[in-house]
Amino acid sequence: MPKALIIGAGDGLSASLARLLAREGYAVALAARNVAKLDALVAETEAVAHACDAASEPDIARLFDAEGDAEVVVYNPSFRTRGPIADLVPADVQKSLQVCAFGAFLAAQQAARRMIPRRAGTILLTGASAGVKGYPRSAPFAMGKFALRGLAQSLARELHPQGVHVAHIVIDGGIRSARRPESGDDTLLDPDAIAETYLQLIRQPRSAWSWEIEVRPWVETF
Template sequence: MSLSKSVTPYQRALIVGAGPGLGASLARAFSVDCGMRVAIAARRREPLEAIAAATGAVPLVADVSSVAAVEALFDAAELALGGPPDVVVYNASQRVRGAFAEVDAEAVARAVDVTAIAAFRVAQQAVRRMLPERHGAVFFTGASAGVKGYAQSAAFAMGKFALRGLAQSMARELSPQGIHVAHFVIDGSIRPVGAPNDGKDTQLDADAIATSYVHLLSQPRNAWSWEIEVRPWVEHF
């Protein structure tokens, strides 16, 4: 899916947690449709190569499990993009499934760190660079697990609830300072890359989700959204 050329007040984007699904669609939308310079980051370089080749995005390998690593990522992104990113999307998460009485506590802690604590690290570095200009956007990819906890999915619920709370707190503090903070509730399964549409639109399409991110980037500041839900028309909620 290709958007018509979109005009946003932003020039440089960093997508953390990029992969072949939504991350690739966001890179395509930001670079091709919005004309932004884009950097994409993940723990391994291999998933980034195809996205970079298709979109012109700059691939960056990063582990966001420490403040020092996140600072290094932003330094690399600023160098690659010709300036600090004025759009940052946190798209990473980690799931641990299992019966509550049996799930491994250390695995849960790691999952919550990836889904929420690392989001804080990334957002803090982004905001520190945006505040001097009183301009920027920080977007978080959430899930329905952030508004309702599912059985045998405590770790994901903990992480996504925390992510939503982080976004809401940031929006209340930073919107009046010119930084657009938004949380996206992705309610439903995203159709796997390469899988055909069943003709009934029962799954989310990654390119279609990306249009909502672009829409929020295009919002005038007198009508900003801090949260948006997207779901297939047949999804129960």
């Protein structure tokens, strides 16, 4: 049974992805700071849950010691702090960079160390609109997501020739959720539909690998 590790699991996109991969025959492992919130998802998907701070080097090392043979690794965490540049709290800005970018480096490094000898594996990094266009009053998130995109591009160029597929997914639009319900005209991204795109990336033949793909609602401007 192939294994998939989803870091930054919650009740949105990562939950949709966990359900889909479980249906497709993957043994799913979930990592989050608060694993209690994953109880229902764990029961539904028969996943294993790990408590993990994505920006902590020791936590990520322990996670990969337990789940390092995963064929698929998805990095999904984000931390956003907003406000005028003059008023931003430096510690919050640092946390945004650590969660959005440094944690992705830690996870990708651990995954690469295990996938390169096998010459196989997939690393998927979840990006955002902020990774390709910086918005006002959102400098920290743009900094973190721009860094994540640079990491993905660099890793793809390094690891693709070694048999490891790296892809960055730009989520360009709002995602439907209980807190953000759909109005009925598909103006929000369906998390189940995004998960299908991740699965397509996992299954891409290596003769036509993508390093980046954007997904957005049909009404989203860009």
